[in-house]
Every structure is written in structure tokens, then in C-alpha cells.
Amino acid sequence: MVTVCLANHKGGTGKTSICINMGAYFAKKKTKTLIIDMDPQGHVAPGLGIEVGYDDRSIADVLSNQEDITTIIAHSHIKGLDVAPSNIRLSLVNETLYNSFKRERRLRKAMDKIYKDKTYDIVIIDCPPSLGPLVENTLMVVDYCIIPCEPSSRSIDGLADFILKLKDVREGELDSKWNIVMSRVKKSARLTNEVIDEKLSEYKNRIFKTKIYERESINQAQMAGIPVFDFPRGQLASENFTKFGKEVASRCQIK
Ligand SMILES: Nc1ncnc2c1ncn2[C@@H]1O[C@H](COP(=O)(O)OP(=O)(O)O)[C@@H](O)[C@H]1O
Numbered sequence: 001m002v003t004v005c006l007a008n009h010k011g012g013t014g015k016t017s018i019c020i021n022m023g024a025y026f027a028k029k030k031t032k033t034l035i036i037d038m039d040p041q042g043h044v045a046p047g048l049g050i051e052v053g054y055d056d057r058s059i060a061d062v063l064s065n066q067e068d069i070t071t072i073i074a075h076s077h078i079k080g081l082d083v084a085p086s087n088i089r090l091s092l093v094n095e096t097l098y099n100s101f102k103r104e105r106r107l108r109k110a111m112d113k114i115y116k117d118k119t120y121d122i123v124i125i126d127c128p129p130s131l132g133p134l135v136e137n138t139l140m141v142v143d144y145c146i147i148p149c150e151p152s153s154r155s156i157d158g159l160a161d162f163i164l165k166l167k168d169v170r171e172g173e174l175d176s177k178w179n180i181v182m183s184r185v186k187k188s189a190r191l192t193n194e195v196i197d198e199k200l201s202e203y204k205n206r207i208f209k210t211k212i213y214e215r216e217s218i219n220q221a222q223m224a225g226i227p228v229f230d231f232p233r234g235q236l237a238s239e240n241f242t243k244f245g246k247e248v249a250s251r252c253q254i255k
């Protein structure tokens with residue numbers, strides 16, 4: 001089993017969209033997949049057509065030691081794609097974690113059962129836009145970290161902070177295990193894209209060859225609660241995520 005997260009403390013860089021569509025890509029090629037949502041906004045489940053209310057069981061109950069992770073897992077309509085959903089109660093748990101002993105190890109402990117059961121080939125974790133305990137918990141369990149980055153100066157300026165966090169939490173263990181994916185790239189913005197490539201030259205070898213392009217269908221599919229592969233006008237986005245999925249599989253050694 002390989003565990004990969006989508007993380008960046010900036011919001012709106014495409015973390016959740018990539019999680020959902022990358023999860024669907026792997027499940028469709030028969031790689032048994034679990035997405036764990038670590039963001040209190042809880043957008044993963046509805047993005048796959050699963051509604052989760054305030055009182056429903058969620059990863060909040062797992063991190064507060066009240067539920068076993070296997071009891072909160074929901075099956076999506078895609079065979080082989082399961083979700084450990086989140087909801088807004090996770091923000092309350094996040095607050096309590098700040099003052100908890102071994103606060104960064106809750107998810108690791110919760111995932112023991114998943115490692116033991118060997119139900120999944122890949123676990124994909126969606127992170128909140130922060131550098132707080134929920135992200136620390138995630139970085140403690142991952143084999144690889146993918147950082148979606150939007151082609152804007154602001155997004156790039158924040159990258160160094162996130163990379164520092166990555167080094168800090170696992171004391172360098174993840175140094176060779178993180179990559180950047182350029183996300184929400186507008187094909188028409190040629191000049192901007194050139195400037196951004198130049199600005200990111202120090203990370204050149206870290207950047208996925210496949211970029212995720214800005215496409216209406218990605219947004220619409222998410223609103224419809226389905227991945228782009230099942231969206232009627234999602235062909236170009238599907239091709240994009242297929243290419244990306246293949247590159248993830250080869251970089252992260254996923255079968
Ligand atoms: N490549 C894309 N093309 C078009 N819309 C996108 C794309 N990626 C994300 N979006 C939309 O932008 C918004 C923020 O994306 P999201 O994936 O939720 O970002 P994050 O999880 O990093 O905050 C969502 O409404 C989503 O549907």
C-alpha cells in the first residue's frame with residue numbers, strides 16, 4: 001500500500017479536485033483506493049456524490065479516538081473507490097489537537113488497521129489549506145507528497161514555507177518524496193506560464209511533466225458529484241487526469 005497526499009497551505013490550488021479525479025483514475029484501473037479527507041470543509045465526499053451531515057460519522061470521530069477508521073468508510077458509486085469523509089466537526093478536533101500529547105500521531109495510529117487489513121493499494125489524503133496539526137498528521141503517514149501549485153506569483157512565493165514544513169515534520173525523511181504539480185494552468189496564458197516556469201526553475205526536477213489544465217468540466221463534474229471520467233463533457237479533462245495518473249503511478253511506484 002502506498003500513501004500519497006495532496007497538500008499546500010494555499011487554498012484553491014486544486015488539491016481536492018486532483019484527489020477526487022486521481023482516486024477515480026486509480027479505482028477505474030482496478031487499484032483499490034481509499035481517499036481520506038483531512039479538510040474540515042469536507043468537499044471530497046460530496047464531490048463523489050456522498051452527502052455527509054454535521055452529525056454523521058467522519059474522520060473527526062476517528063482523530064478524537066471515538067471511532068475506528070473502518071467504521072466511517074463509505075463506498076462511492078465507483079467500484080474500488082472508498083472515502084473516509086470529513087465534516088465541519090473536524091475543525092473542533094483540530095483546535096483540541098493543538099494542545100494534545102503526540103498530536104501529530106493520531107492519524108498514524110488510526111491507520112494501523114488499514115495497513116493490517118491490506119484492503120487498499122493506495123490511500124490518497126486530501127489536506128486542508130493550512131500548516132496546522134491536520135497537515136502534520138497527514139505528513140506523518142505519507143510515502144509521497146504532491147503539492148498542487150497554481151501559476152501565480154502568490155502561489156509560488158508560499159511554496160518555500162510548505163517545503164520547510166515538509167522537512168521539519170519528518171526530519172528530512174520526505175526530502176526525495178515530494179513533487180509539484182502545476183494545476184489550473186490556462187493554456188492561453190502563454191506569457192504567464194513562461195514567467196512561472198522561469199520562477200520555478202530551482203524546482204525543475206520536482207515538477208510533474210503533466211500539468212492539470214483549467215477546464216470548466218472539472219468544476220462542473222465536482223458540482224455534479226462525479227469524477228470527470230463520468231462527466232459527459234469531460235473527455236479532455238479525463239485525458240489530462242489519465243496522463244497525470246500514469247505519471248503518479250510511475251513516480252510513486254504504484255502498480
Ligand atoms: N483544473 C481546474 N479547472 C477548473 N476548475 C478547477 C480546477 N481545479 C479546481 N477547480 C475549481 O476551483 C475550486 C477550488 O478547487 P479545489 O480543488 O477545491 O482546491 P483546493 O482543494 O486546493 O482548495 C473548485 O470550485 C474547483 O472545482
Ligand SMILES: [Mg+2]
Nearest residue numbers: 015016039043
Ligand atoms: Mg480542498
